[in-house]
Amino acid sequence: GGTSAGSSEGPKPADQLVVGFSQVGSESGWRTANTTDIQAAFKDAGIELKFSDAQQKQENQIKAIRSYIQQGVDVIAFSPVVETGWDAVLNEAKAANIPVVLTDRAVDSADDSLYESFLGSDFVEEGKKAGEWVLEEYKDSTEPVKIIQLEGTTGAAPAIDRAEGFADAIKGDDKFEVVASQTGDFTRAGGKQVTEALLKSNPDANLIYAHNDDMALGAIEAIEAAGLKPGVDIKIVSVDAVKDGMQALADGKINFIVECSPLLGKQLVDIVNQINEGETPEKRIITEETTFTKDQAAEALPTRQY
Numbered sequence: 272g273g274t275s276a277g278s279s280e281g282p283k284p285a286d287q288l289v290v291g292f293s294q295v296g297s298e299s300g301w302r303t304a305n306t307t308d309i310q311a312a313f314k315d316a317g318i319e320l321k322f323s324d325a326q327q328k329q330e331n332q333i334k335a336i337r338s339y340i341q342q343g344v345d346v347i348a349f350s351p352v353v354e355t356g357w358d359a360v361l362n363e364a365k366a367a368n369i370p371v372v373l374t375d376r377a378v379d380s381a382d383d384s385l386y387e388s389f390l391g392s393d394f395v396e397e398g399k400k401a402g403e404w405v406l407e408e409y410k411d412s413t414e415p416v417k418i419i420q421l422e423g424t425t426g427a428a429p430a431i432d433r434a435e436g437f438a439d440a441i442k443g444d445d446k447f448e449v450v451a452s453q454t455g456d457f458t459r460a461g462g463k464q465v466t467e468a469l470l471k472s473n474p475d476a477n478l479i480y481a482h483n484d485d486m487a488l489g490a491i492e493a494i495e496a497a498g499l500k501p502g503v504d505i506k507i508v509s510v511d512a513v514k515d516g517m518q519a520l521a522d523g524k525i526n527f528i529v530e531c532s533p534l535l536g537k538q539l540v541d542i543v544n545q546i547n548e549g550e551t552p553e554k555r556i557i558t559e560e561t562t563f564t565k566d567q568a569a570e571a572l573p574t575r576q577y
């Protein structure tokens with residue numbers, strides 16, 4: 272145990288700082304890139320990073336956070352697998368005087384003194400961008416557009432918010448109908464399985480909106496197995512823009528991708544340094560992101576980092 276960073280004793284040298292990071296899991300290409308980037312950034316900064324993988328289970332994250340509290344780390348960072356249920360453990364961190372930083376995903380807590388800063392994307396905006404593409408793509412069509420939604424992990428901020436932003440964007444026009452919506456847990460296997468089942472009950476679906484590329488890639492397999500052409504018979508829009516997703520977009524199997532950057536490592540190190548210096552980091556830091564069409568994906572692929 273010891274004194275936490277940014278205490279009255281002043282900042283610690285980088286090589287004496289210890290940060291505990293509880294990662295969601297390794298469910299997707301996005302997550303793998305996020306883990307790699309965070310580990311590399313702390314290595315570069317010469318700051319020790321204790322890392323644990325919660326395998327998409329909240330109980331594992333709570334255990335990891337408790338263990339970081341017990342070890343008296345200087346800062347705890349974590350990407351909450353779901354939004355709710357964090358108040359107890361975050362109050363324990365607060366009582367131990369250990370600052371907490373949220374990366375990537377939000378918590379749904381009324382008390383925002385339980386964390387110093389939240390670094391990550393605006394998922395509602397991402398969903399909105401996906402929906403706006405759909406509006407544009409079908410603007411000349413008078414036929415109904417039947418949409419299957421592949422949701423991310425139930426209760427996770429990106430699943431809740433990407434559904435909300437998308438629904439908001441398309442709600443003005445009755446021709447758009449979400450005929451089925453189920454979770455594929457942000458995994459390729461989940462996306463494949465759910466698409467297989469939902470194509471049987473909705474053979475006339477026109478479009479799949481996947482909350483991440485991995486589920487879209489699983490959907491592609493299911494569509495092909497059903498003898499249909501992904502990107503043509505059934506259009507696909509997804510979120511992330513990881514390399515495999517971008518390749519499928521360049522190949523015409525996905526039609527549009529909204530970017531969600533996993534490269535949060537450098538900014539997380541900056542926040543940790545600010546806390547260590549006794550400064551107050553910004554409460555909400557939003558990642559900058561773009562969108563990709565087929566041609567833009569082909570152009571970006573050769574230099575894509577993740």
Ligand code: GYE
Pocket residue numbers: 298299300301302375376429457482483484485510511531
């Ligand atoms: O979009 C998905 C991952 O929380 C933004 O989690 C992240 C999401 C990302 O599994 O691929």
